[in-house]
Amino acid sequence: MRKMILLQSCCFSFLFIFLRVANADLSYSVQEEMKRGSVIGNIAKDLGLETGALTNRRARIDTDENDKRYCDINLNNGELIVADRIDREGLCGEKASCILKHELVLESPLELHRINLHVQDINDNSPQFNEESINIEIRESADRGARFVIEGAHDADVGQNAVQHYNLKKNDHFILATNGNTIELVLDKELDREKQDEINLLLTALDGGSPQRSGSVVIHVTVLDANDNAPVFSQAVYKASLPENSPLNTVVVTVSATDADEGVNGDVTYDFSHVSEDVKKVFSIDRKIGEIRVIGAVDYEITRTFEIRVKAKDGLGLSSYAKVIISITDVNDNAPVVNLKSLTNPISENTPPGTEVGIINVQDRDSESNRQVRCSIQQNVPFKLVPSIKNYYSLVTTGQLDRELVSDYNITITATDEGSPPLSSSKTVELSVADINDNPPEFEEQSYSAYVSENNKPGSTLCSVSAADPDWRQNGTVIYSLLPAEVNGAQVSSYVSVNGDTGVIHAVRSFDYEQLRSFKVQVMARDNGSPPLSSNVTVSVFISDVNDNSPQILYPAPEGNSFMTELVPKAAHGGSLVSKVIAVDADSGQNAWLSYHIVKSTDPGLFSIGVHSGEIRTQRDISESDGMKQNLIVAVKDNGQPSLSATCSVYLLISDNLAEVPELKDISYDEKNSKLTSYLIIALVSVSTFFLTFIIIILGVRFCRRRKPRLLFDGAVAIPSAYLPPNYADVDGTGTLRSTYNYDAYLTTGSRTSDFKFVISYFSWAQPGLVDYSSFAPSIESSSVAVLS
Numbered sequence: 097m098r099k100m101i102l103l104q105s106c107c108f109s110f111l112f113i114f115l116r117v118a119n120a121d122l123s124y125s126v127q128e129e130m131k132r133g134s135v136i137g138n139i140a141k142d143l144g145l146e147t148g149a150l151t152n153r154r155a156r157i158d159t160d161e162n163d164k165r166y167c168d169i170n171l172n173n174g175e176l177i178v179a180d181r182i183d184r185e186g187l188c189g190e191k192a193s194c195i196l197k198h199e200l201v202l203e204s205p206l207e208l209h210r211i212n213l214h215v216q217d218i219n220d221n222s223p224q225f226n227e228e229s230i231n232i233e234i235r236e237s238a239d240r241g242a243r244f245v246i247e248g249a250h251d252a253d254v255g256q257n258a259v260q261h262y263n264l265k266k267n268d269h270f271i272l273a274t275n276g277n278t279i280e281l282v283l284d285k286e287l288d289r290e291k292q293d294e295i296n297l298l299l300t301a302l303d304g305g306s307p308q309r310s311g312s313v314v315i316h317v318t319v320l321d322a323n324d325n326a327p328v329f330s331q332a333v334y335k336a337s338l339p340e341n342s343p344l345n346t347v348v349v350t351v352s353a354t355d356a357d358e359g360v361n362g363d364v365t366y367d368f369s370h371v372s373e374d375v376k377k378v379f380s381i382d383r384k385i386g387e388i389r390v391i392g393a394v395d396y397e398i399t400r401t402f403e404i405r406v407k408a409k410d411g412l413g414l415s416s417y418a419k420v421i422i423s424i425t426d427v428n429d430n431a432p433v434v435n436l437k438s439l440t441n442p443i444s445e446n447t448p449p450g451t452e453v454g455i456i457n458v459q460d461r462d463s464e465s466n467r468q469v470r471c472s473i474q475q476n477v478p479f480k481l482v483p484s485i486k487n488y489y490s491l492v493t494t495g496q497l498d499r500e501l502v503s504d505y506n507i508t509i510t511a512t513d514e515g516s517p518p519l520s521s522s523k524t525v526e527l528s529v530a531d532i533n534d535n536p537p538e539f540e541e542q543s544y545s546a547y548v549s550e551n552n553k554p555g556s557t558l559c560s561v562s563a564a565d566p567d568w569r570q571n572g573t574v575i576y577s578l579l580p581a582e583v584n585g586a587q588v589s590s591y592v593s594v595n596g597d598t599g600v601i602h603a604v605r606s607f608d609y610e611q612l613r614s615f616k617v618q619v620m621a622r623d624n625g626s627p628p629l630s631s632n633v634t635v636s637v638f639i640s641d642v643n644d645n646s647p648q649i650l651y652p653a654p655e656g657n658s659f660m661t662e663l664v665p666k667a668a669h670g671g672s673l674v675s676k677v678i679a680v681d682a683d684s685g686q687n688a689w690l691s692y693h694i695v696k697s698t699d700p701g702l703f704s705i706g707v708h709s710g711e712i713r714t715q716r717d718i719s720e721s722d723g724m725k726q727n728l729i730v731a732v733k734d735n736g737q738p739s740l741s742a743t744c745s746v747y748l749l750i751s752d753n754l755a756e757v758p759e760l761k762d763i764s765y766d767e768k769n770s771k772l773t774s775y776l777i778i779a780l781v782s783v784s785t786f787f788l789t790f791i792i793i794i795l796g797v798r799f800c801r802r803r804k805p806r807l808l809f810d811g812a813v814a815i816p817s818a819y820l821p822p823n824y825a826d827v828d829g830t831g832t833l834r835s836t837y838n839y840d841a842y843l844t845t846g847s848r849t850s851d852f853k854f855v856i857s858y859f860s861w862a863q864p865g866l867v868d869y870s871s872f873a874p875s876i877e878s879s880s881v882a883v884l885s
């Protein structure tokens with residue numbers, strides 16, 4: 097309800113004012129911020145009113161409803177005075193003219209005067225920036241002349257009192273450009289974040305009032321990074337040394353590069369630049385830390401130095417390079433190697449000491465002292481190593497070799513280097529010693545003896561010899577042979593033969609002890625080397641006797657041939673020697689030890705015979721009653737096993753006169769006649785044989801150039817002497833006759849037929865090839881002369 101009343105009155109007032117406006121406007125100018133009570137003007141004067149009239153007419157200052165009343169009227173003197181604080185900026189803001197409108201109301205009559213108060217600005221406000229400080233970020237890569245708009249300052253005052261210009265405190269990089277209302281920072285000199293990453297600029301805004309007022313702001317320029325810096329390595333060249341065979345993951349060296357940029361721009365990563373695959377197999381680089389580590393086998397013997405280019409790159413791709421030189425140091429990881437460059441194998445056992453038989457080369461892949469190699473050879477061999485040029489050695493013999501003692505050598509050559517610890521290796525060289533025929537065969541015995549009984553079978557084994565030869569193969573192969581010699585005038589080969597391979601000695605013929613009791617042959621053992629070596633040994637062959645000869649009675653002549661009669665004197669006393677049976681035995685020893693026995697006698701008691709002497713003696717005196725003719729049959733036995741014997745008849749005539757026994761002659765005559773005829777026949781045959789032989793000789797001389805006939809002669813004549821057994825003397829004391837006598841007698845009485853038989857048989861098995869005819873020649877000449885005479 098009240099609101100409605102107000103509204104009515106308002107309407108009313110407007111209407112009223114409107115009616116009275118015409119010529120009554122008053123304008124005053126007033127500075128803002130005048131003290132209360134300050135006089136603006138004198139209304140009474142300006143309206144031409146008396147002073148008292150104002151009071152009477154109840155003059156008053158009205159404002160529009162709700163408006164604040166800034167002035168008042170002094171009713172006493174009519175002055176218009178400041179009633180309240182007048183702040184132009186508060187009332188009018190930016191407006192260039194600021195007019196406060198009031199009304200002067202006079203009553204009786206009611207008058208209405210408009211009063212316009214022109215509020216004059218005073219410089220009561222400083223320029224003011226929006227913020228206390230201005231932050232701007234500028235990339236360091238910004239070019240010179242780049243502009244950065246800055247929000248200007250504000251001054252509540254107007255006109256001259258408002259901001260008139262700006263001032264930038266002097267600095268290195270920026271200048272200020274104002275264009276009307278816009279103010280800009282202009283980059284006058286490039287920024288470098290790495291030198292200065294923040295710049296504070298002081299910007300001052302100045303107004304045109306008097307006194308002048310100003311306001312400042314700090315412009316905080318943050319220089320933003322641009323990737324304008326490449327990473328920089330701490331060293332251009334990194335040097336490291338690394339022992340070979342270093343374990344995996346060993347850190348060799350750490351490279352480091354710094355980048356002045358920030359953030360991504362300053363994030364350095366490392367990598368190898370162009371490197372070979374070989375390097376990549378051995379080393380790796382940590383991208384972040386720059387550690388170079390071993391990832392593969394490091395072998396000094398393959399690569400001694402690595403030169404690696406390392407790249408450092410920042411986040412946006414600027415990079416720089418450094419060189420890493422890794423020197424590998426040697427470790428003694430290679431054992432020396434022994435190489436056999438040449439070898440004379442086999443070497444002959446007569447190689448003189450000091451001969452080079454091989455060349456050895458030693459190598460060590462390491463270096464320096466790890467490469468220095470000493471070479472040695474084991475002790476107990478006749479070889480030594482002689483250093484030659486560089487790492488060559490000669491293998492030289494130091495002593496005489498003997499294949500028969502040591503035929504193979506395993507020579508171990510050891511090479512040791514001088515590293516620490518030293519490494520060594522060895523090589524075994526097998527060396528054989530080749531044979532030289534330097535050993536003659538050697539017989540096991542000094543001499544050999546063979547014993548054989550006579551009448552052996554031809555071809556029977558006598559003994560065997562054996563010789564050993566330590567040489568190799570044919571140089572040690574022994575072959576036996578007989579040395580040519582004569583035995584009893586014949587080639588030894590006609591007596592014995594030796595098996596060349598086995599050394600077994602065989603009899604070639606049947607031996608006759610009565611002719612040959614022992615003989616010696618020389619057997620040679622020869623090896624098959626070239627030249628061959630040989631040695632000789634003597635084999636004595638002893639032939640032992642066999643009882644193959646019956647006693648031969650020489651006297652009296654054997655029965656049939658004998659017509660001898662012993663005369664026994666009638667007056668012979670007992671024990672008188674009347675005759676003697678003489679017998680020989682071609683055998684020897686017991687076989688030739690003869691005993692005599694009377695087997696049968698006319699008067700058994702009259703005669704006795706000495707068992708060993710063969711002497712026939714009377715046992716008693718002869719008496720008249722004894723018969724004139726006494727006949728004894730004497731058996732001669734040898735002592736062989738079994739024993740052989742012969743018998744003979746001894747005719748004894750007990751008489752003092754041979755004429756007393758005519759009938760005895762008659763008896764003997766018949767016998768003698770028959771004997772004579774047989775002798776005649778023999779003589780005839782002999783003569784014709786001789787004649788035939790003579791013819792053959794003449795023919796032989798003609799056609800066979802005297803060769804064959806000689807032979808025949810030789811055979812016929814040589815035989816008797818060849819047939820002669822060796823001396824009987826050593827078999828003495830057996831009671832038999834001395835051999836010389838024995839054989840003379842034997843020959844004169846012996847049967848010629850048997851002799852000739854022997855000649856034939858001798859030639860029948862004397863091999864022509866084995867007989868050395870020439871050796872016979874002289875004996876033929878002499879013998880033939882003897883025969884012819």
Ligand SMILES: *[C@@H]1O[C@H](CO)[C@@H](O)[C@H](O)[C@H]1NC(C)=O
Pocket residue numbers: 504505506526
């Ligand atoms: C040498 O070595 C070989 C092979 O190792 C061996 O058969 C032979 O018996 C050795 N010889 C000697 C004389 O040690």
Ligand SMILES: *[C@@H]1O[C@H](CO)[C@@H](O)[C@H](O)[C@H]1NC(C)=O
Pocket residue numbers: 530531532533534568569570571625626627
């Ligand atoms: C036998 O010795 C000779 C030298 O006396 C030699 O030349 C030959 O090679 C040797 N034979 C064998 C089989 O060793």
Ligand SMILES: *[C@@H]1O[C@H](CO)[C@@H](O)[C@H](O)[C@H]1NC(C)=O
Pocket residue numbers: 579620630631632
């Ligand atoms: C063996 O005897 C033969 C013939 O008499 C002779 O030439 C040779 O030198 C002898 N050998 C030895 C080793 O005595």
